[in-house]
Every structure is written in structure tokens, then in C-alpha cells.
Amino acid sequence: GDEGDKLIFRILNSGDFLKKMDENDFNKPDLSKIVNKISEKGLRYDLTVPFARFVVKNQNELTLPFKRYQIQPVWRADKPQKGRYREFYQCDVDVIGSKTMINEYELIQIINSVFEKLKINAHIKINNRKILAGIFEIVGEADKFIPITVAIDKINKIGIDNVIEELNKIGLSKNAIKTLANLLDKKNNSNNNISELKNILTNNPTGKEGIEEIEKILNYLENDNLFVKVNFDFSLARGLSYYTGTIFEVIANDAEIGSICGGGRYDDLTEMFGLKDISGVGVSFGAERIYDVMEQLNLFPEYAYTSTKVIFINFGEKEENKCIQLAKELRKKGISTEIYPEQAKLKKQMQYANKKNIPYVIMIGEEELNSETLTIKNMNSGEQKTIKAEELIRFFG
Amino acid sequence: GDEGDKLIFRILNSGDFLKKMDENDFNKPDLSKIVNKISEKGLRYDLTVPFARFVVKNQNELTLPFKRYQIQPVWRADKPQKGRYREFYQCDVDVIGSKTMINEYELIQIINSVFEKLKINAHIKINNRKILAGIFEIVGEADKFIPITVAIDKINKIGIDNVIEELNKIGLSKNAIKTLANLLDKKNNSNNNISELKNILTNNPTGKEGIEEIEKILNYLENDNLFVKVNFDFSLARGLSYYTGTIFEVIANDAEIGSICGGGRYDDLTEMFGLKDISGVGVSFGAERIYDVMEQLNLFPEYAYTSTKVIFINFGEKEENKCIQLAKELRKKGISTEIYPEQAKLKKQMQYANKKNIPYVIMIGEEELNSETLTIKNMNSGEQKTIKAEELIRFFG
DSSP states (O other): OOHHHTTEEOOSSSSSTTOOOOOOHHSSOOOOHHHHHHOEEEEEEEEEEEEEHEEEEEEETOOOOEEEEEEEEOOOSSSOOBBBBBBEEEEEEEEEEEOTHHHHHHHHHHHHHHHHHHOOEEEEEEHHHHHHHHHHHTOOOOOGGHHHHHHHHHHHHHHHHHHHHHHHHHHHHHHHHHHHHHHOOOOSSSHHHHHHHHHHHHTOOOHEEEEEEHHHHHHHHHTTOOOSSSOOOOOOOOOOOOSSSSSEEEEEEEESSEEEEEEEEESSSGGGGGSOOOOEEEEEEEEEHHHHHHHHOOSSOGGHHHHHHHEEEOOOHHHHHHHHHHHHHHHHHTOOEEEEEOOOHHHHHHHHHHHTOSSSSEEHHHHHHHTEEEEEEETTOOEEEEEEEHHHHHHHH | OOHHHHHEEEEOSSSTTTOOOOOOHHOOOHHHHHHHHHOOOOOOOOOOOHHHHHHHTTTTTOOEEEEEEEEEEEEHHHHHHHHTTTTEEEEEEEEOOOOTHHHHHHHHHHHHHHHHHHTTTTEEEEEHHHHHHHHHHTTTTTGGGHHHHHHHHHHHHHHHHHHHHHHHHOOOOOOHHHHHHHHHGGGOOOOTTHHHHHHHHHHHHHHHOOOOHHHHHHHHHOOOSSSSSSEEEEEEOOTTTOOOOOOEEEETTTOOSSSEEEEEEEEEGGGGGEEEEEEEEEEEEEHHHHHHHHHTOOOOOOOOOOSSSSSEEEHHHHHHHHHHHHHHHHTTTOOEEEEEESHHHHHHHHHHHHHHSSSEEEOHHHHHHHHTTEEEEEEETEEEEEEEEHHHHHHHH
């Protein structure tokens, strides 16, 4: 869509990037013409569109339904600000080639496992574009689907009053705005107002299908006691134009940062690359935002801050060789080990261990070398112990 | 360096990218001037320079020596060809703030572990730029260090004769070329010709230091019986201008694809960002080339081609719910499980399991549902077995 196009970073052609320019471009510079003459490539905007292209290109080799996950950086030519980055990693999960709601249900399971493991309290907002479409049809504004969803999508950022103003600008009828505003009203947003929408949409096939799909998903969820709660939310619209059915958004309960995961179902995305009637559904986790939430809420586990478990103090060349041998044995056992690389003053080496939160310091000086022993200092308790070199592995057993 | 600059992808400024252009730029277009007016950013060329910048920027928070690994995509505005990509992932390991050769030794250990685990037969070429510099000094061509190394670096691509021709073009004396050609001659390249170089460099402090560093590393390695062999190679030069000491290159023995890992020591890289006298050393693994080698040599393990272990056949709504429950239990045990998302014909579902190499197919039809059993088919043996539903976990125990 247009909104997205503006946010694509363009790459200048290599070599003589001016070679396609003609006199007119220099006499009457026209940005939108020139940009396509000097730039053929752009930076990846998301992972869903490239995925659809991949599926079309490899349709003869792939077995449908095709499932994949993908973690890669994407770029947005946006003003950087909290929670909004010019380069960030998306972690996408998609199923393509299957229309049933069990796919949506399984994606919810994945979202639940992820945030349960990360200990992030969060909830999933869920809606269906067919419900939105149905309502827009009923209020006689079906032709303005995209601009209305773009406006509604901003409700959490700009509030209901500003959304109403935008709907006014788009040219919606007073009646249409009134109906939408009523349905968008926060107080009505809960799983309960599905029945209200169901009543309104009884005679609208599109909307009815949307309701049925949402109910199917909620039925699957009935017996699950998920860590991440799922709430139907009619005000959820999503900004991207390619969604046609279910839409998701995950919000962290205890941090203000926008959505940390989002996605939905797309029926026609492969069509732009020449393959019809392949429906897909997927979600995308925003790695940096999730990181921000975890940092803000102190959710990183202690071990995320300690990488090395054991360090050997360096007392000189002879001692170093012994340390190298023993370090090899520890590493073989999966114990992450360092040897201080310089024969620096003991104080400096201890400071290094301290600053890096290394819990065990091993000292092999001349005495230890001669007696085939080593001294281990527990940096947390301060306790120090001399053991035989051959007992080292057992010490960490 | 200039060679690198040409390979950087430039990003067109967002918005009105022509706004810094003046009349002259339109009347007499000059590529090198215009490029800086319409583009401020470029795509990451490698991970070492950004790492040096990071270290300088965070010098007050970091504890030196500082170790880090980093896996990220980089870009080269190059003609794509076998083993040469426009976008590829580098996997870098660096230590900065320590000058001793134990760091080089530990990097060799890392290289060894990586290729031993991946079962790629490979060898490490090792050299030291100080040895090259020493020789260039002795033959009276010290001022042409960069162009000579760039020429030597191509020896495996273009052969010794073409390198000699390039050295001629650079303007080296006949004598200098003769000495270099003799030392570069493949037949002389082995750990043995260190002593020859040692003799030549006795009175050259730079070269002597290089020899001592190499010998120190080889000493550390003496008692190691590494999977990846280390060979001193005077013809190894590396293309990048920032290396000042040890240089490495890893070559796969059984595949022709150029180096699959490379690196070296850099003494002055942080200086360009304002911090002097911080020496670092690191290596970079080329993920795509390693992937190519593994694919070419069939080194991917069987499990790399099977992701799902169990699939539930979908016989309809009622049966599906039972499958969902059991799938949850299997997944909790870490057994990767799918439920076929559509109530398709059995043949189609079995074909899907077959194509995806899924070893176990579970069928719960009406009969199984009523008797609380399930039928498991082993897709490799063809064997089929009906067990009680509650025995499922134990079956995969």
C-alpha cells in the first residue's frame, strides 16, 4: 500500500546511477520519476510479502499446507523513536495453503508459549476483517474499506474522538459514523459484544462468516487456560492492506510500547505474484520491542548477564600452558571458560572477573604448578579452596 | 579502503533526496559529488569496523579485554556468482584490548571446534603482515605495502605469473619481484620455510616480530591434534587494509569455494574513531559459503530434513478436538507434532506426511474415539499399531 511504500528505504544503483537520466530529469526534476531511474532495489519491509513470493516461485516443490518460521531484519524509513526502529528483527510464523481456523488456533498457542516462556504478561486482541467489512457494508461505506481500517487502526494512539474526525474527513455519512463509534466504544469491547455484532450481521454473508470464524477460534480455546488471554476486539483493524480475515495483535500488559506481535489471514497475497486461491495466516513477533519490554520489566534471567563460569588467572608462560590444558577439559564438559590473556597484575585480573560476574576464579601459580594443584575462588562467597588438578572436573560436576 | 568503498550499497535519502543538489549538479553532473548529496547512509559492509566503533563509543562501560561474537547480514555491491553474494551472513568472533598470541590460539580453537562439529575437512592458512612488511622493507618496497598485498592476495585466483605481472605494473624493482616470487612459490610454502624467512629477517625488527608471533602460536598448537590443520603460508595476504599482524584464512579441503572463514589482527582500527593503542583480533565465518560446502558434500545430518516427528490425521471436527489435546501433551514433551489442518482425503494427508518425511502418523477415527485408542503408523517400516490413548507419551518415551 501507499503508506508502506513511503517507508521503504531505496538503494542507489551501483556504478553510474545517473545513466538512465535524461535531459528532462535534469531540467525539471521530478522526484517520483527520478527515484525509479536511479534506484531499482529497496530494503525488505516485512517478511510476509517475500514469503508469498517464495511460495509462488517454489509452488511445484512445496507441499501445501506449507509452514515456515523466519527471523530476519526489516527496515522502515521512519523517524526513530521509542519502540520504532529503522532496522529491526521480525520473527514470523506462517501457514499457507489451508483455510481452517485450526491454523489461527495453533498460532495463538505459539504466541502463548513464547510469552509464557519469556514471562511477559500479555493479551491477544483478535478480530476479523470480514466483520469490519460486513459492518461497513451495512452502513453503506463498503467502498472505503482501506481508509476506514487505517483510521480505526489508530484508535489507541489518537483516541476515539480523533478517529471520528478522520472518518468525517474520509467522507462517511453521519449515520455510518454513529454506528461505528458506538461499536468502537471501549466499554463495549469484550467477548460479549460478539452477540451484538452477530445480531447486526444476521443478513450480511461477509460479516456472518467473520463471526463464525471468530467463534470457531474461541471454541477451540474454550478448554485452554492460556497464560496469554485472548479478547475479541472490534476496534482492532491493523494497518496493512493485505489482511482479509482473522487479525491479531499482542499487547504487553505492563509496558507501554505498542504491539509486540501481530498478524492475520491473507487470502490474496500470492495473487500479486501470479498464484490464485492460496490463503495463508501468520504472525510476526517484534524482537526489539520484546527485548525492550523484558529490559524495562527486569525479565531477563540472571544467567543472561553471566556468560563465563570459570576464568584462569594468568601468572606467566609456564603456568599458562597448564591453564590452557585444563580450560580445554572444562570446555569439553560445556563449562564456559576463559584464560586471562595477559600476564597482568593479579588485582587487574580479579577486577576483570568481578566486572564480568564470573563466579569462579582459578589460580595456578608456581606452587600449584609444582604440586599439581589449583586454587579455586568462589567469587560470590569469597571462599577459597586448593584442590588437586585432576579433581577439577568433579568440582564442577 | 578504496576497493571496499566501491562495494558499499548506498541508501537514497528519504523524502526529498534532491534538496541538497544545486544548479551545478544538474548542469555538470558529477557522480562522486552527487552521491554524497543524495545518500547519507550505506549498508553494513562487514562487522569488524562497526565493532571497533562500538568499542570506542562504549569504552567507559566495557571491561577490556572485551570479547564478543556477532551474527548479522552484510552487503557487497558485487556481481553475484558462486560463493559471492550481495547479501550474506557473517559470524564474527573478536577479542579487543589484548595483544598476546593466546588470543590467536583461542580463535584457532574456535575455528577447529566449528568445522569439527560440522564435519567439514578444512585447513587454516596463517601468516603475519609484519613478515610481509619486513620482506617488503628488505626488498626496498615498504611504501607499496597495500598494493603489494592486494596483488599477492589474488595468487590463488590468478596464479603466480599474473601476480608477478601485477607487481611489475605497481612498479616494483626486478630484484624485489624475484625475491617475492621465490618466497611465494607454492613449493616453498610450508611450516619449513619459516626458518628461511627467519634467516632473511634476522636484522629486520618488524619481520622478526612477525616471525616470533607466528612461532608463539605454533608453539601453543604443538601438543594439539586438531581436526583442522594449521599451515604457515607466506602467500596469504588478505584483501583488507586494516590488518597489522596475524592473518588467517580457512579453506575447505574438498570443495572449491574460496575461504569459508578469515580474519586477523588489527592494531589501529579504533584509532579512526578516536581511540589509540587498542589492538584486536578476530575471525569471521561466512555462513552461506559454509552452507554451500555442506550441501555440496552432503554434510547435513538426516534430522536437518525432518522437522516434524508426529502428525495427526484429521477425520473431522469431533476427532480433531481429541487430536488437539494429545498434540499438546506430545509438544509438552518436546516432540514436534502437527495436526493436519483440513479434513482432506486420507490419501492426501498421508502423501503430505510422506513428502515431509514425518516418521509417525497417528489416526483417530470414530472407532478409536469411542474406544479411547489411537492407531500409530510407522512410516518407515509401514507397521501399524493400535494403543490406548493414555499410552501415547510412553510410546515415544
